[in-house]
Amino acid sequence: MSNSLVFFCLAILALLAFSVGRQRATAMAEREASALNSLPRHYGYLTAAHAVLPALLMSVLWFAFGDNLALALTVANLPPELETLKATQFDLLLDRIQLASDNRNPFEANAHVLEAASRFRRIYGVAGWVAAALIAATALTCLYRAYHQIRPRFTARKRFDRILKTILMISSLVAVLTTIGIIMTLVVESSLFFRDVSVTEFLFGTKWSPQTALRDDQIGASGSFGALPLFAGTLLITFVAILVAGPVGLMAAIYLTQYASPSVRAFAKPCLEVLAGIPTVVYGFFAAVTVAPFLSNTGASLGLDIASESALAAGLVMGVMIIPFVSSLTDDALTAVPGSLKNASLALGATQSETIAHVLIPTAFHGISSAILLAISRAMGETMIVVMAAGMRPNLTANPFEAVTTVTVQIVALLTGDQEFDSPKTLSAFALGLVLFVFTLIFNLFAQRVSRRHAVHYD
Amino acid sequence: MTSLPNLKKRWGRPQVQRRLRRRYIYERIFRMLGLAAIGVAGLALATLIVSVGKNAFGGFVQTSIDVDIYLNPEDLRPSSARYRHDFAERVESADMRKLLADALERQFPDIDTDSERRRALQLFSLQARRTLRDYITATPEKIGQTVRMRLLASDDVDQVVKGNIDPRVPESDRRVKDKELAWLAALRADGRISRQLSTTFFTGGDSREPEIAGIFGAIIGSVLTLLVTLLTAFPIGTLAAIYLEEFSPQNRLTAFIEVNINNLAAVPSIVFGLLGLSLFLSILELPRSSPLVGGLTLALMTLPTIIIASRASLRAVPQGLRTAAQGLGASPMQVVFHHVVPSAMPGILTGTIIGLSRGLGETAPLLMIGMVAFVVSTPNALTDAATVLPVQIFLWADSPERAFVEKTSAAILVLLGFLLAVNALAVWLRQRFEVHIPD
Known part of the structure; x- marks a missing residue:
C-alpha cells in the first residue's frame, strides 16, 4: 500500500x-x-x-x-x-x-x-x-x-464554510507549530547535552575542543565544551559588521530620502536591492577569495599581521551584506517623520543637515535603533560568510586581525559529515543553536518593542 | 520689531558671516558623507561583481589539445578480448592509455622513461580516454588510420593556457613543472591548443575533476527542492494570510500568532536547518539529502515571508470591494474567494516568488540536512540524494584546485542569473496583473 x-x-x-x-x-x-x-x-x-x-x-x-x-x-x-x-x-x-x-x-x-x-x-x-x-x-x-x-x-454552504474556516485556521497555526517545533527541538536536544556538560561550563568555559574519543583511555577523551571563545568570536565579527553597516546604511538612507534627485534615487535604490538579493554563499566566496587575501596582503605591506581568515574580512563583507537591510529600515523610519516638522525646521533657517541632525534623526530615533537591533540579530545568525571566510580554531581575542570562529561556524562543523546522533559532540550543536536562537529572539523582540512602544505620533 | 537697516547691519557682521560659512561647509560635508555612503555600497557591489565575473569567464571555457592518434589494430585486439565477437566489448577492454601515450611519444620524441609517459598522459583529462573510446566504437572503419582528435586537457593545462600559472615561480612551488610547460609550448606553437565553450559544465553532474564538473545535477536539485517548497509553502502561507486578514477574531490567540510570525521571519536560517534535521530526519525518518526534506525545511523558512507579503496584499484590497460583494448577497467565504483573493493574487504571487528566491539562494539550512553529500548523478525523484546550486558553490569554493575557483565563479554567475530571472518574473507579474480598483 x-x-x-x-x-x-x-x-x-x-x-x-x-x-x-x-x-x-x-x-x-x-x-x-x-x-x-x-x-x-x-x-x-x-x-x-x-x-x-x-x-x-x-x-x-x-x-x-x-x-x-x-x-x-x-x-x-x-x-x-x-x-x-x-x-x-x-x-x-x-x-x-x-x-x-x-x-x-x-x-x-x-x-x-x-x-x-x-x-x-x-x-x-x-x-x-x-x-x-x-x-x-x-x-x-x-x-x-x-x-x-x-x-x-x-444548510450546506454554511457547514462547508465552517470546515473551510477551520482549515484556514489550521494553516495559520503552522507558523506557531514551527516555533514550538524549533523550541522543543533545541530544548530537548540541549537538555540531553547538559546531562553531560554543565551549563556554566558551557557558557563560561574558555576551552572548546568538541572531539569525542574513540577509545576511553585516549588523551583528552572527554572533549571540552567551553563556548565562550565562540561567543566572543561571534560578537567580534558582529561588531565589525555593524561598524560598517550602521554608519553606511544610515547615511545612505539619509542621502536617498533627503538629498538625492529622483534620477539618482532611481539608480541607487535598485543597486541596494541587488546587494540585498545576493545569496550569502556568494558573499562568503567573495570574502574568502577576494577580500581576505587583499586585507592580508595590504596588512603585510603595512607591517600588520593580518591572518588570512581574519575576523575583519568576514566582518567587513557581512557589513556590506547588511547595509541594504539597515538602509531600507532607516529609510522607512525617516519617511514616516511628518513633513510639517521638517518644514518648520527649515523655515526657522536651519540648514538641511541641521534639520536632519536635530529634527529628523531624533524623531525617527526609535525606528533607526530598531533597524540596528535587527541588523545585529541578523549578523549574529549569519552562517555562510563566516563558514567560508572565518576560521575554525576557537580564539578568545578582541583583535579583528586574528582568525576567530563563531557559533554558526561550529554548528555547521559539528553537523556536517558523519556523526552519531547521541554523542555530546552532535548535541552540543543544538545547545549552540539554542543560545543563538535565544539571543536573536531577544534582539528581535526588543527591536519590535522599541519601534512600537516609542513610536511618536505627531499628526 | 527691528527695522530693516538694523537687520541688514546685523546679518552683515563678520562673525555672523563666518558662522554662516561654517554652517554651509558643514552642510556640504554632511551631504558628501551621504553620497560617500552610497558610493561605498556601489563600490562593494561593483567589486563583488567584477571579482566574480573576472573568474567566471574561465569557468565556461575549457582547453582541448589536438593529437594525431594512430588507431593501432593490434592495441584494439587485446589478448584478453581476442575471442570476443562483440566489437564494442572489445573496444571497452582495450587500453586507451596506450593509444594515447603512443601518440604522445610520436608527438614528443624526448619521452623515454615510463614516468615521462605517465606525465605526458596527465596533460589530458580522464574524459579524453572516454572520448577516444566512444569515437572508436562509433567509427570502426577508421581503425588502422591516423586520426586527428580534439581531446579535453586536464585542469592544470587549462590553468596554464588561461595564464593563471606563472612560469616565473620556482619550479618546486608550481603545480605544473618545466617539462610540461615545454610540451605545452611546443603544442601551442603547432597550433594544437584550442579553447571551446564547455558543454559539460551545463550538462554534467559534480565531479572531483574540475574540467568535467558540471552544474546540471545541482540545477535539477534546486528545481525539485523549490517545487516542494512551492507546493507546501504557497497554499499554507496564502490560507494562513487569508485567515489572519479576513476571518480571525481580535483576540489574544490572533495577536500571539502575529507576533509569532514576525519573530519567525527573523530567526536565523541555520536554526531552521536544526529543526529540519531533528524533525524530518530523526523523527519522521525521511530520506537524508533529499529534495523532499530540503524543500520542506525551506518551506518552513519561507512561510513567514509569504504570509507577511500576502497579508499586505490582501490589506491593500479596497474595503469597497468587500462591501459591494456583501451587498449583492455573497457569503463571507464568497466575498473572500471570489473577489478579494483574485484581486490580491498578483501581490500574493510576488510575495511567494520573493520567498522562493530567498530559498533558491539559501545554503546553511540545507547543509544541516545533509545536502552537502558528493552527488554525481542527476536526481530523478524527490527522495533521491541531491545537492542544490548554492551548496554546489559552497562545495566547489572549498576545493583546493585553482580551476574550481573559476567553476565556482561561473556557477555563481548562473545562480545570479536565475535569481535575476525570478525577480524579473515577479516584477512582470506585478505589473501585468495588477488590478487597479478605485477606492
Missing part, C-alpha cells in the same frame, strides 16, 4: 462524492419542488469534504506512525533470549530488526533478530491491509452519511 496510491484513491473518491452530492441535491429539489438552501455545488463540496477528510487524516496518521506501531507489536512478543538486549540496547535492537526486515543488512547473524524481523514484516503487512480496510470503511461510511443528510433545507 503506497502513499501515492492512497492519495490518488482519495482524490478519486472526492470527485465522486462531489458529483453524487450535487446530483442528489438537484434531484431532491426537483422531486420535492422546493428551493435549495444553498447552490447545488455546495452540497457537492460538503459531501466530498465529509467523505474524504476523516480518511485523509487516518492515512496521514498511518504513514507517520504505522511502522512504529508494528514495531511495538513485534517488540511485545520478543523471545526471552533477547530480553537482556532489550533492556540495554533497545534502540540498537530496533534498528537491527528494521534493517533486517528491509533486507538491507545481509550480515545480520542473530537468528532471533531475523525471526523478529520476519514477524515485523508480517505484522506490518497485515496492519497495512487492516489500515487500508479501515480507511476505506471510514471513507464509505462518511460518504453514505453525508449523502443521506442532504435535504433541500440542509
Whole structure:
C-alpha cells in the first residue's frame, strides 16, 4: 500500500462524492419542488469534504506512525533470549530488526533478530491491509452519511464554510507549530547535552575542543565544551559588521530620502536591492577569495599581521551584506517623520543637515535603533560568510586581525559529515543553536518593542 | 520689531558671516558623507561583481589539445578480448592509455622513461580516454588510420593556457613543472591548443575533476527542492494570510500568532536547518539529502515571508470591494474567494516568488540536512540524494584546485542569473496583473 496510491484513491473518491452530492441535491429539489438552501455545488463540496477528510487524516496518521506501531507489536512478543538486549540496547535492537526486515543488512547473524524481523514484516503487512480496510470503511461510511443528510433545507454552504474556516485556521497555526517545533527541538536536544556538560561550563568555559574519543583511555577523551571563545568570536565579527553597516546604511538612507534627485534615487535604490538579493554563499566566496587575501596582503605591506581568515574580512563583507537591510529600515523610519516638522525646521533657517541632525534623526530615533537591533540579530545568525571566510580554531581575542570562529561556524562543523546522533559532540550543536536562537529572539523582540512602544505620533 | 537697516547691519557682521560659512561647509560635508555612503555600497557591489565575473569567464571555457592518434589494430585486439565477437566489448577492454601515450611519444620524441609517459598522459583529462573510446566504437572503419582528435586537457593545462600559472615561480612551488610547460609550448606553437565553450559544465553532474564538473545535477536539485517548497509553502502561507486578514477574531490567540510570525521571519536560517534535521530526519525518518526534506525545511523558512507579503496584499484590497460583494448577497467565504483573493493574487504571487528566491539562494539550512553529500548523478525523484546550486558553490569554493575557483565563479554567475530571472518574473507579474480598483 503506497502513499501515492492512497492519495490518488482519495482524490478519486472526492470527485465522486462531489458529483453524487450535487446530483442528489438537484434531484431532491426537483422531486420535492422546493428551493435549495444553498447552490447545488455546495452540497457537492460538503459531501466530498465529509467523505474524504476523516480518511485523509487516518492515512496521514498511518504513514507517520504505522511502522512504529508494528514495531511495538513485534517488540511485545520478543523471545526471552533477547530480553537482556532489550533492556540495554533497545534502540540498537530496533534498528537491527528494521534493517533486517528491509533486507538491507545481509550480515545480520542473530537468528532471533531475523525471526523478529520476519514477524515485523508480517505484522506490518497485515496492519497495512487492516489500515487500508479501515480507511476505506471510514471513507464509505462518511460518504453514505453525508449523502443521506442532504435535504433541500440542509444548510450546506454554511457547514462547508465552517470546515473551510477551520482549515484556514489550521494553516495559520503552522507558523506557531514551527516555533514550538524549533523550541522543543533545541530544548530537548540541549537538555540531553547538559546531562553531560554543565551549563556554566558551557557558557563560561574558555576551552572548546568538541572531539569525542574513540577509545576511553585516549588523551583528552572527554572533549571540552567551553563556548565562550565562540561567543566572543561571534560578537567580534558582529561588531565589525555593524561598524560598517550602521554608519553606511544610515547615511545612505539619509542621502536617498533627503538629498538625492529622483534620477539618482532611481539608480541607487535598485543597486541596494541587488546587494540585498545576493545569496550569502556568494558573499562568503567573495570574502574568502577576494577580500581576505587583499586585507592580508595590504596588512603585510603595512607591517600588520593580518591572518588570512581574519575576523575583519568576514566582518567587513557581512557589513556590506547588511547595509541594504539597515538602509531600507532607516529609510522607512525617516519617511514616516511628518513633513510639517521638517518644514518648520527649515523655515526657522536651519540648514538641511541641521534639520536632519536635530529634527529628523531624533524623531525617527526609535525606528533607526530598531533597524540596528535587527541588523545585529541578523549578523549574529549569519552562517555562510563566516563558514567560508572565518576560521575554525576557537580564539578568545578582541583583535579583528586574528582568525576567530563563531557559533554558526561550529554548528555547521559539528553537523556536517558523519556523526552519531547521541554523542555530546552532535548535541552540543543544538545547545549552540539554542543560545543563538535565544539571543536573536531577544534582539528581535526588543527591536519590535522599541519601534512600537516609542513610536511618536505627531499628526 | 527691528527695522530693516538694523537687520541688514546685523546679518552683515563678520562673525555672523563666518558662522554662516561654517554652517554651509558643514552642510556640504554632511551631504558628501551621504553620497560617500552610497558610493561605498556601489563600490562593494561593483567589486563583488567584477571579482566574480573576472573568474567566471574561465569557468565556461575549457582547453582541448589536438593529437594525431594512430588507431593501432593490434592495441584494439587485446589478448584478453581476442575471442570476443562483440566489437564494442572489445573496444571497452582495450587500453586507451596506450593509444594515447603512443601518440604522445610520436608527438614528443624526448619521452623515454615510463614516468615521462605517465606525465605526458596527465596533460589530458580522464574524459579524453572516454572520448577516444566512444569515437572508436562509433567509427570502426577508421581503425588502422591516423586520426586527428580534439581531446579535453586536464585542469592544470587549462590553468596554464588561461595564464593563471606563472612560469616565473620556482619550479618546486608550481603545480605544473618545466617539462610540461615545454610540451605545452611546443603544442601551442603547432597550433594544437584550442579553447571551446564547455558543454559539460551545463550538462554534467559534480565531479572531483574540475574540467568535467558540471552544474546540471545541482540545477535539477534546486528545481525539485523549490517545487516542494512551492507546493507546501504557497497554499499554507496564502490560507494562513487569508485567515489572519479576513476571518480571525481580535483576540489574544490572533495577536500571539502575529507576533509569532514576525519573530519567525527573523530567526536565523541555520536554526531552521536544526529543526529540519531533528524533525524530518530523526523523527519522521525521511530520506537524508533529499529534495523532499530540503524543500520542506525551506518551506518552513519561507512561510513567514509569504504570509507577511500576502497579508499586505490582501490589506491593500479596497474595503469597497468587500462591501459591494456583501451587498449583492455573497457569503463571507464568497466575498473572500471570489473577489478579494483574485484581486490580491498578483501581490500574493510576488510575495511567494520573493520567498522562493530567498530559498533558491539559501545554503546553511540545507547543509544541516545533509545536502552537502558528493552527488554525481542527476536526481530523478524527490527522495533521491541531491545537492542544490548554492551548496554546489559552497562545495566547489572549498576545493583546493585553482580551476574550481573559476567553476565556482561561473556557477555563481548562473545562480545570479536565475535569481535575476525570478525577480524579473515577479516584477512582470506585478505589473501585468495588477488590478487597479478605485477606492
